[in-house]
Amino acid sequence: MFKLIFVGFFGLFFCVNLNANEISSYSLMKYKADFSKQNQQSKDALVNEYSKLKNLAQVLEASVMKDDVDLEVAKNMLIVDIWTNKFLQSYKPTTNELNELYKIEKPRTVAKYELRNILVSYENNADRIIGMLNEIKDKTQKKDSFIKYVRSVSNDVATKQNNGLTPLVDENKLSPQIKEALKGKKEGDIIKVNLKDVGTQILYIEKYIPEKNATFEEAKEALIDLAKRKAVAKEMELLLK
Incomplete structure (x- = not known):
């Protein structure tokens, strides 16, 4: 003390x-x-x-x-939150537990996209650029031309430094507008998305990795998280009996 x-x-x-x-x-x-x-x-x-x-x-x-009711509620919530976090940190699922969850859940990987980006202020400029790019039939030339437009006209400073390329991203992390525009598209295709008060985004599909059945290793982190959440729910039930 x-x-x-x-x-x-x-x-x-x-x-x-x-x-x-x-x-x-x-x-x-x-x-x-x-x-x-x-x-x-x-x-x-x-x-x-x-x-x-x-x-x-x-x-x-x-x-x-x-006797403040808000204090009483806050204390109760905090007690449960602290206990839950400590339980989750300490709980270590077994390999057998994870294997059983893998069989039951049949996890799948999320589709992923790698995109190149051009941001312009006006939609008519975007339409003009897209029209000229789509006239190019050779995929390599089309990509090279897209990169030239990135360097010359894109307002997106962050991606411009990397020739417009953004990191590989899960489909569920894309905005609803982009997800909708990407439906049915393939690598090498170009889409357009209007961003309110920002401008128009031209996106080139650099890479597309479709959804598939996940291997155990690919799903392991998600399975550990799921096992922990199931364990904490079970422990809560036992404590309330």
Whole structure:
């Protein structure tokens, strides 16, 4: 236990009743910092800060917040949230458990796209560029021409640095507009999407990886997450019996 602890720049001592684990937890939760690795000045500051916080919380709970319904609900929610997070962190599904879930769930990978992007201010400019690109029949020449337009006219500074190329992305992370425009399209095709108050986006389909049955390794992280969620739900049921 901390008893008389030195804090501050003026050599003052505050009489506090704090558990060392509380200070460590406070440091980690608020600052993502390991209390034990801090220098003495930082440790003193953390002790002082948490002491004041705890004292204020106790005063409020005993006075102006006494019998406050919002406080009661918040405490109940927080207790369950903290327990749930700790349970999820500590629970380690077995290989057999994951294999059974794999057989039951039959997981599939999500379709993925790698796209090149040109952003222009006006739709008629986009239509003109798309028209000229679609006149090019050779796929390599078409792609090279698209990249030239990226460099010369695109307003998207971020993707322009990489010839308009965006990272491979899951289909379910694309905007509804783009997903709709991509339906039935294949690699090498070009689509257009209007972005309100931004401009018009021209997208070239660089790569398309269709949805398929996932291998165990591809699905493993999702299976672990599912196993943990099932385990925490089961544990809650047991606790309420």
